[in-house]
Amino acid sequence: MREKLQQIKEEALLKLKECQNSQMLDELRVKYLGKKGELTTILRGMGQLSPEERPTVGKIANEVREEIEAAIEETLKQIKQREKNLRLSMETIDVTMPGRANRIGGLHPLTKALDEIKEIFIGMGFSIAEGPEVELDYYNFEALNIPKNHPARDEQDTFYINQNVVLRTQTSPVQIRVMENKKPPIRIIAPGRVYRSDTADATHSPIFHQVEGLVVDKGITMASLKGTLDAFAKRMFGEKTRTKFRPHHFPFTEPSAEVDVSCFVCGGTGCRVCKGSGWIEILGCGMVHPDVLRAGGIDPEVYSGFAFGLGLERIVMIKYGIDDIRLFYENDVRFLKQF
């Protein structure tokens, strides 16, 4: 009987080694360990053994059973692993095929640039102000030191609704409206649409966007104007950007300046974008004219301030190399998708 057990064990282990899949394994389990299996059959014949032999053989039988069970477990593990590997290899996909996603749209390039500008100025403690686009002549011109028949009125060809109402030619009227409604300290930017009666072509548009800035407080100096705009330029166009302030003339600021930044395309060495000069003009600015402060109800003997205005389209065009301003208002999706 011992020999028989030993023989079953060896035979079972051998067969398990050859076993290829879980179905064959089940068959083997039944064959050896099942109710009618070989081992069970032998154990059933234990009764014929002498009482002395019974425990010894019983022990051996149990050992054989355990060994076979363990071997079956081990084989099962191997088979499962093999089957998993097989499945994984069958499931290989071409990862270079295009992905699927919900369609995401996009903001207009002018909005994106404006968002950047807003973020920079909000970071410097500026709030965002707004004013009407259909504006009183008074706010657009008179209060900004541009009386009737002033040549500056010609330079900014104006759309009129009637004698007293215009489409604002600049965002500067917001300066007066803010000063009328708020006591210093004032720190605002006022982005928005402005209008000039220019026929649309590659470089002109009857509608474009400006961003106005105004700071009024005690002790505001030209040095603070320079500091603020220099910091803005560095954050907008990169830390290495340099600024150049050139004297200029605006009726509503005194002293006035135009600001160039070192070309953000070539870094200042000269290229097509900056026409070889290394500089790009980006904005006009100055110390708020005392007449303008007075028009806003602020005493120029106590307070001083600075103001600036930049053209959004121009900056975006230079930044992205866009050569036709009309593209902004045509809204071809193939254009909009590029930003």
Added chain:
Amino acid sequence: MKVPFNWLLEYVDLDKDINEVAEKLTLTGSKVEEVIEKGKEIDKVVTGKIIKTEKHPNADKLTVCQVDVKDEVIQIVTGADNIKEGDIIPVALHGSTLPGGVKIKKGKLRGVESNGMLCSEAELGLADEDSVHGIMILDENTPIGVDIKEILGLNGGVIDFEITSNRADCFSVYGIARETAASFGCELKKLDLTFNENSENIEDFLKVEVKTPLCRRYMAKMIKNIKVGPSPEWMQAKLQEAGVRPINNVVDITNYVMLELGQPMHAFDYENIEGKKIVVKMAEDERFTTLDGVERQLDSSMITINDAQKTIAIAGVMGGQNSEVTEETNTIILECASFDGVTTRLTSKRLGLRTEASSRFEKDLDPNLVETALKRACHLFETLKVGEVVGGVIDCYEQKLEPHYVKVSPKWVNDFLGTDIVVQDMVTMLQRLDMEVEVKDELIIKVPTFRQDVKIKEDVAEEIARLYGYDVIPTQKIVGEAVEAEMTKEQKLIEAVKRTMVSSGLYETLTYSFFSPKVFDKINLSYDSELRNVVTISNPLGEDFSVMRTTLIPSMLEVMQRNILRDNKEVGLFDIGKVYLNVGKELPDERYKLCVAIAGDVDFFNLKGIVENLINVLSVDKAEFERETENSIFHPGRCAKLLVRKRYAGVLGEVHPDVLENYDLETRVYIAEIDLATLFEAAKMEKKYKPLPKYPAVLRDIALLVKDEVEVKKIEDIMLKQGKGIIEEIKLFDVYKGKQIPEGFKSVAYSIIYRAEDRTLTDEEINKVHNAIVKELEERLEAKLR
């Protein structure tokens, strides 16, 4: 304004090159548009004398010239017909270069050797091709064999300045020289204003009467025994470099002084002044022919110069043909006057005639410059031997303009600029600008009359700042109380709208704020719609841009049309823009609208989904959709209005096929237009946490058969009303028509989720509610349970 560099250097001793000067002047406030170096490319072009001309043996139109260029006599063939023996001309030698990099080499022309080229003004880059005829003939006294650049003063180049409206004094070579001297700290040379007069007196020959205060000063001198002819070479060259065409010595002198000093002048032929009298007055309505041969309509807003009988010039703009200086002219009256800037500008605008003179007068010239300019002109008439200056002068100058004073404290200047400039430096800078400064507690500054732009202390600060150098002013942060920067509720909500639109797959557009009044018909807008009540632009670019928009829909349709016609098939766009509603006040009501448009593989419910997303993101309180059948822009069966707290907040739907046709659109387009203010009023910015449910939910499905016209909203309203607060959610999961459903009916299927916050619901409880719902649906909507 074009300033020839060498001309500029006549008034200042400066050892700088043209680019350095341009850069420095830019930084002190004279903005340079361009530095033009015309002569830069010209090489090996010299003066030569034609000593012999012969007809070309093989060509009728060519001439063979022997030209003396001092070291040798060379043979050149030319096609020009304006040359003769003895002429001195510019000669481009073999191996020479002309502007534009043109190389000249010897060769044969129709078999005859030619060793160079005779040049015209155009070939030397001095004038336009059209304005010259033939070879440039130089003055007979010009030395030969000399570099043409030296003769014509082309070595220097030209700086083109942008002159701002406040700096009339810079609209001249001498004015720029003053700025140059101030910028570099060198001396400005005085002009020679001396001349001799004969013993006669102009007052015996002419009376002048000024009848309008818009002529601030009128001076006249008389010059007789005029010999009209070409002006000297150097003067012609300077005029040309500055962009003024030489005409004859008389006109050239007036133009020269205008360029030099900025003061326009005019010369009348004395013989043509009837009654020997000049009257300055406002014009009458009449037709008048100016020097350029054009007949122009004058009116009473313009100033004219008249003799006893007729108009002879439009003041400050242009003279008349009837008193023009001609070759026969013997005696002239030199007018030098100061006319009102605004009047001159408006006159020139009305006539569509902007001249060198008017562009100067319109900046308001200093009346005291008149005298200087007149003296300078007389000096030139004498020294160039053009005529004899008659004694005496006429000067009508009612209100003499005197220098004014501005007081400013140096401390204030430094505080204002954020600088630390010492008082003496401030004084020196101002003196360089011809200002006299007295230093007391404050600086008391005597401002010359040509600087009317310096009126207040801030103006003085600017003068100091620009000469000190804007670049030297320190760069500082804003000092003072910190200001809180926060976006307003509306600004934050607009940002949220944009984010939602972008994440819904839409691209943002920006469109014009004005459109044509015709678009209202194009979008089928009803005739009584208040949107037709527009704000109209009185001087639009054209009808297409003549009224302020009251809706974003037309521009959005145009953008859709453009994209679809360009084959951009799947389009989803949004626009957040203002409309301008005429509310009968002085200024319109400007309101932000959101417009959404989609087309392609989409339907009404894609659009509605986008709007619902927006309502959810903004937590809009009490938002509902209702069928809209009255809006003629839209498909009558596929349009809804959005109500927020029972107020109209917008519309959404499929665009009416008639409208699509008007926009040449063959695909269906879905558009929504929403009033953002109405939406924002009901937007709850503050969110509140609600505990997650503790008790289980029970789901019951219900399928109903209802008439086609029953809107699901009605069913849902009944469910919620009967739900007694234990319905958590209702989900419509199927709407079915077809097999097994009778004509005119539809099957709608819902999942109702029941849940209570405070307990586990019992079957009994739910059954009661559920049965009540069914009963109510049966009774109110004739629904049948399926």
